[in-house]
Amino acid sequence: MSNKINAEYLIIGSGEVIKNGAVVFEGTKVTYAGESEHAPNADNVKTAVTVMPGMWDCHTHFTGIKSPSLESTVFVNPLEAVIRTTWDVKEMLLSGFTSTREVGGMGIYLNRAISDGIILGPRIYGAGKILSITGGHADIHNLNLDALDVLNHVSGNQLGELVDGVPECYRGVRKQLRSGAEVIKYCASGGVLSEIDHPIHQQFSDEEQKAIVEEASRAQVAVAAHCHGAPGIEAAIKAGVTTIEHGSYLNAELADSMVENGTILVATRYAIEKLFVGAEKMGVPTYAMDKLRGLYDQHREAVKIAIKKGVTIAMGTDMFTTGPDGIFRYGDNALELEYLVDMGMSPSEAIVAATKHSAMTIGKKGVYTGVLEKDFDADLLVLNSNPLNDIKILQNRENITNIVKQGIFVK
Numbered sequence: 001m002s003n004k005i006n007a008e009y010l011i012i013g014s015g016e017v018i019k020n021g022a023v024v025f026e027g028t029k030v031t032y033a034g035e036s037e038h039a040p041n042a043d044n045v046k047t048a049v050t051v052m053p054g055m056w057d058c059h060t061h062f063t064g065i066k067s068p069s070l071e072s073t074v075f076v077n078p079l080e081a082v083i084r085t086t087w088d089v090k091e092m093l094l095s096g097f098t099s100t101r102e103v104g105g106m107g108i109y110l111n112r113a114i115s116d117g118i119i120l121g122p123r124i125y126g127a128g129k130i131l132s133i134t135g136g137h138a139d140i141h142n143l144n145l146d147a148l149d150v151l152n153h154v155s156g157n158q159l160g161e162l163v164d165g166v167p168e169c170y171r172g173v174r175k176q177l178r179s180g181a182e183v184i185k186y187c188a189s190g191g192v193l194s195e196i197d198h199p200i201h202q203q204f205s206d207e208e209q210k211a212i213v214e215e216a217s218r219a220q221v222a223v224a225a226h227c228h229g230a231p232g233i234e235a236a237i238k239a240g241v242t243t244i245e246h247g248s249y250l251n252a253e254l255a256d257s258m259v260e261n262g263t264i265l266v267a268t269r270y271a272i273e274k275l276f277v278g279a280e281k282m283g284v285p286t287y288a289m290d291k292l293r294g295l296y297d298q299h300r301e302a303v304k305i306a307i308k309k310g311v312t313i314a315m316g317t318d319m320f321t322t323g324p325d326g327i328f329r330y331g332d333n334a335l336e337l338e339y340l341v342d343m344g345m346s347p348s349e350a351i352v353a354a355t356k357h358s359a360m361t362i363g364k365k366g367v368y369t370g371v372l373e374k375d376f377d378a379d380l381l382v383l384n385s386n387p388l389n390d391i392k393i394l395q396n397r398e399n400i401t402n403i404v405k406q407g408i409f410v411k
């Protein structure tokens with residue numbers, strides 16, 4: 001059965017808007033997107049104010065942990081954790097997010113249940129475990145290493161995989177690909193929530209980073225590099241990563257280098273804002289709060305520079321807790337678009353970040369998704385108003401009349 005939706009505003013996802021447009025889809029693919037007067041007929045016809053591509057959040061973690069601490073990921077019962085995440089994926093889809101790139105967590109497994117139709121959720125492109133050096137951002141620093149090893153063996157939910165040296169980097173990538181990873185994630189600098197490392201310091205040598213990218217590229221899989229500090233960002237760009245996550249200490253020179261190399265920035269302002277306001281109440285340790293305060297303003301300036309310099313920016317929140325009462329709340333993902341507008345984007349640019357540019361973060365796997373064009377995935381939102389006038393419209397799911405994922409009306 002074919003479907004047609006006529007819209008006053010058809011937002012393609014690449015920045016183009018067609019007035020009095022129509023999108024036609026059959027099966028899982030778009031068969032026509034353009035002016036409504038040239039659109040073919042369809043079995044089912046609807047009209048709307050706006051039609052746009054389904055949104056993406058390209059930095060999520062489905063962990064099932066309730067408090068924002070890295071330790072919880074090894075102590076949580078993995079069965080309970082995975083059950084809890086079913087709430088997160090459903091909320092995300094019903095708020096207009098039809099796809100997500102999950103950069104560490106249980107997404108690979110959730111995606112299998114979602115694509116079988118067992119649970120509702122977005123299409124998840126998962127990374128499996130995050131590759132980190134010993135003592136790096138995805139290590140749990142207050143645990144004895146042998147104890148961590150045991151926990152990693154008994155828990156199916158650990159977030160990180162510790163690899164050191166080029167051969168282990170190859171093996172780390174191969175292990176994630178073996179589990180079904182569709183993107184690879186590693187930490188090129190220290191982090192905020194990890195205890196003893198520093199966000200400015202580079203993690204992994206240049207050779208190790210190149211090995212990770214080289215191995216992923218052989219399987220045509222994109223690579224995401226967590227990095228805050230300039231040395232890590234520089235090394236990751238040189239290694240040929242697809243995306244830089246966070247980019248807190250990005251400067252004008254590095255922004256130019258990202259433009260030159262086609263490296264994408266995933267800013268994750270949402271997590272920084274939410275942690276800044278609410279983390280202390282949630283028991284986030286002093287060492288993490290100090291690091292967070294240190295980069296709160298710095299990160300905002302870095303994203304502004306990236307926007308001004310024309311770096312390709314994709315939309316990602318870095319949500320990593322579960323449920324309705326945590327510091328983050330799946331379903332609120334569209335708040336990041338407001339932060340992007342706040343930092344200098346137009347509403348149209350923020351929508352491109354959450355559609356076309358987000359699909360680019362998974363490299364070759366994202367070629368036929370993210371925008372409304374013929375032969376692309378039929379992932380779209382039907383809206384009762386126009387988010388180009390006010391980006392906050394996307395935060396209220398009452399404005400989303402219908403959600404279509406892979407050609408199926410899920411709302």
Ligand SMILES: [Zn+2]
Pocket residue numbers: 059060061103318
């Ligand atoms: Zn993250």
